[in-house]
Amino acid sequence: MMTDKLKRQAPPLQKNQTPRFFLAQIACFMLVFLSSTALAAPTSFIAEVVAVLAGDTLKVLKSRQVMVVRLQGIDAPEKTQRYGQQAKDFTEGVAFGEKVVVNVKGIDRDENIVAEVVMEDGRSLNREVVKAGFAWWHREHSEDLSLWRLEDKAREAKLGLWLGEDPVPPWEFRESMGGR
Numbered sequence: 347m348m349t350d351k352l353k354r355q356a357p358p359l360q361k362n363q364t365p366r367f368f369l370a371q372i373a374c375f376m377l378v379f380l381s382s383t384a385l386a387a388p389t390s391f392i393a394e395v396v397a398v399l400a401g402d403t404l405k406v407l408k409s410r411q412v413m414v415v416r417l418q419g420i421d422a423p424e425k426t427q428r429y430g431q432q433a434k435d436f437t438e439g440v441a442f443g444e445k446v447v448v449n450v451k452g453i454d455r456d457e458n459i460v461a462e463v464v465m466e467d468g469r470s471l472n473r474e475v476v477k478a479g480f481a482w483w484h485r486e487h488s489e490d491l492s493l494w495r496l497e498d499k500a501r502e503a504k505l506g507l508w509l510g511e512d513p514v515p516p517w518e519f520r521e522s523m524g525g526r
Contacts, residue, residue, distance in 0.1 A: 390449045395441045395463075400425055401433025401480050404441065404463065406448060414458040417472045418451045419488030421516045422481040428514070429507035433480035436506070441471055479506025482515050 393406035393413070401422025404415045422437070423430040447464040454460050463471040475481045476493050479500035483493035500508055507513045514522075 390447055393446060393448055395444050395446055398434055398438040398442055400430065401437045401475055403458070404437070406446065408448075414456075415448055415463060416454055416458050416460050417475065417481075418460045418462050419484055419490050419493050420472050420476055420481040421484040421487075422475060423507060423513075424516050424519055427516065427519045428510060429480065432506065433475070436478055436480045437471070437475055440474055441465070446471065476500065477505075479503070479508045484517075486517075 391408055393408040395404050396407045396412065397405035399405060399414070402417040402420050403422075404417075405412050406415050407413075422433040425431065425434065441463070445466055448459065449462040449464065450459055451462065452460045465471060465474075473493065473496055476483060476496040477500060481497075483490070483497045485494070500506060
């Protein structure tokens with residue numbers, strides 16, 4: 347009795363359309379839908395910091411895959427630049443070996459993940475680096491005014507790179523070196 351009701355409610359097949367063809371269409375749709383969903387990048391994930399490349403760049407390990415992560419909204423001195431090693435050392439001291447949440451914001455031109463990295467205790471690594479005076483708020487790539495306030499406080503307190511006179515922003519340093 348129930349099957350009669352279902353048969354009556356099923357949409358009518360179009361001319362030259364067999365039930366098998368109709369099921370194949372549904373299967374194709376589901377395959378495309380599921381594969382596109384599976385390929386979508388997660389907006390956040392948990393990983394372990396396995397290396398610090400610079401004050402604003404990490405390597406993280408997630409499911410046996412190593413990924414490079416740039417800290418979104420900040421720019422630390424280059425390794426060959428004044429305070430570059432100190433910025434790297436600071437970030438390493440805070441994050442190396444730690445489990446973190448990587449909140450993906452995008453992908454940069456080098457195909458690295460651009461993200462806010464949150465420590466287990468809830469602190470933003472991005473903010474901690476700026477707060478300690480080892481990075482600039484990268485105004486062109488972030489609208490996060492809290493980073494500007496942290497940079498301003500570090501500058502006033504003469505923390506990190508603000509100890510030196512007239513620190514050169516990394517984007518100007520890269521340009522002077524013929525880089526991007």
